[in-house]
Amino acid sequence: MLKINDISYSIAGRQLLANASATIPSGHKVGIVGRNGTGKTTLFKLITNELGLDDGNIEIPKKMRIGGIAQEAPASDDSLLETVLSADTERTALLEEAEVATDPNRIADIHGRLADIDAYSAEARAASILSGLGFSSLAQSRPCHEFSGGWRMRVALAGVLFAQPDILMLDEPTNYLDLEGTIWLETYLKKYPHSVLIISHDRQLLNTSVNAILHLTDKQLTLYQGNYDTFDSVRRAKLAEQESMARKQEATREHLQSFVDRFRAKASKAKQAQSRIKMLEKMEPIAAGVENSVAAFDFPTPEELSPPILRLEDTSVGYDEKPILRDLNLRIDQSDRIALLGANGQGKSTLSKLLADRLIPMNGNLVRSSKLKIGYFAQHQVDELHLDETPLQHITREFPGETPSKLRSRLARGGIGPEQALTEVGRLSGGQKARLSLLLA
Known part of the structure; x- marks a missing residue:
């Protein structure tokens, strides 16, 4: 059982939690929801003691193991399978001790514990998890350093799932997954034998994989039974x-x-x-029930252009003179609304970058309308933000002719309020950074 007792926490003079309490029974699968910037990731860090409370306490049984993803798996020479197996530190330590133990009683205890944690089927379980997250058998034998940061995030996710902590904590776990990986994760979490805490904006995941919702709003925590729709x-x-x-x-x-x-x-x-x-x-005043404002992104109607607005003719594109996509033929008209689907590594992002003029064709033709304007927003777009500047400074640079009041209005419609507009980007939450990036796209 996880007990959060009257906790308070502030950062840079801004209070995120004020005497907040919640009790999460063992075995519960809980989705943590709340507006961007309310402190969801901060709550995770308070639970894991990465941050210290201003007041209150969090009770966790001493023997309860907590696991989460802090960062991508290191770019080491170890294979993906070896990296995932090493994530279960208890299994690794027991196997190493079994190699040198001489006391018969201790040896018996070690093998008993190895049986309890299902250590002897470890390789098969690790391989199954990696497969579910999109890694083929061949890929699992390759060293970690051959994979990009996004793929190594999946390896890190595979590792924490394999270790099966008593409290599994996942912060936006679907950010680096494709559709197939997300569906696999939903099914896996439903069957997970211990407690799960998930921060996510994926409504489908929160409907499929959790049985309770912890809502963070107005510096308080409220636990609701049922999935997100409930x-x-x-x-x-x-x-x-x-x-x-x-x-x-x-x-x-x-x-x-x-x-x-x-x-x-x-x-x-x-x-x-x-x-x-x-x-x-x-008479005690009763506050009116107020629904949080919703971000309102408006997409102005573009100038009508002659079709097609973009055309690929026998086009190839790739990196370092190695083509990823070959002989592409594609026509896009102004009325088209297109979703790109495909397994990981097949070139969806590469095609997007080509269309957005962020990659140059290796051969063939790419023809755009002379008046075509392209907005581009991608998974790692937030990395292009200047962490020491404010959202207002960013959007002023993007729209230099607009008045300050109109610029602030743009930010507000995107869910970035007056306080956040003047806050350095490095201090904003991940969701707030993503909103700013989308506004700048």
């Missing part, structure tokens, strides 16, 4: 009820105040007026 329905009903109660209270308050205003000066009604004044003083 949480959303219950929360909306609570907000509507709160709104109704607030309206009724306001009507009562106005009625009482009206009586006081009319009869306070009359001796015959003074006692009744005084009674109503006391009722007003004792």
Whole structure:
């Protein structure tokens, strides 16, 4: 059981949590939701003691193992399979001890524990997890250093899944997965034998793989039973009820105040007026249920261009003179809405970069309309932001002719409020950085 008791935490003078509490029973699979910047990732770091609380405490049984993904797997010479196997540090330590142990009783204990943690089927389990995340048998035998950072993030995910901690903590685990990998992860998490905490904006994942939702809002934590759709329905009903109660209270308050205003000066009604004044003083205000504002991205209607707006003719593209995609033929018209699907490593991002003029064709033709304007937003786009600048500085550079009020309005429509607009990008949450990148695309 994980118990969060009256915790408070502030960063750079901004309070994220204030006397927040929640109890998560063992074995629960919990989705952690809340607006960008409310402190979801911070909560993870508080649970793992990477950050220290200002007040309160978090109770975790001493023998309970916590596991999560801090960073991508190192670019080592170890194979992917070896890297995943080494993630279960208890298994590795027991196997090493078994090699040198001489006490028969200790040897028996070691092998008993190895059996308990299913150590003898470890390679098969590790290979199965890697396969589910998109690695072929051949890829599993290759060294880690041959893979990009995104692929090594998958290896890190495979490692923590293989280690099977008592509390599995995943922060946006689908960010580096394709559709097949995401579907596999949903199924895997449903069957996971221990507690799971997931930060995610993937509604399908939160509907399929969790049985509770921990909502972080207004510096408080509230645990709801059920999946995301159930949480959303219950929360909306609570907000509507709160709104109704607030309206009724306001009507009562106005009625009482009206009586006081009319009869306070009359001796015959003074006692009744005084009674109503006391009722007003004792009345605890009920805050109206307020739905959080929703980011409103608007995409202006572009100038009408003659078709096709973009055409590939026997085009090849790749990296370091090695083609990834060959002999492409494609026509795109202005009315097209296209989704790129394909297994990992097949060249979806490469094709996107080619179309966005971020890669040059190796051969063939790429013909664009002379007036074509392209906005580009990709997975690692946030890496191009200047961490020491504010969102307002970024968007001013992108739209130099606009007034400050219009620029702030652009940011606000994208979910970046007045406070965040003047905050250095390096101090923003991952979601806030992504919103800024999309606004700049």
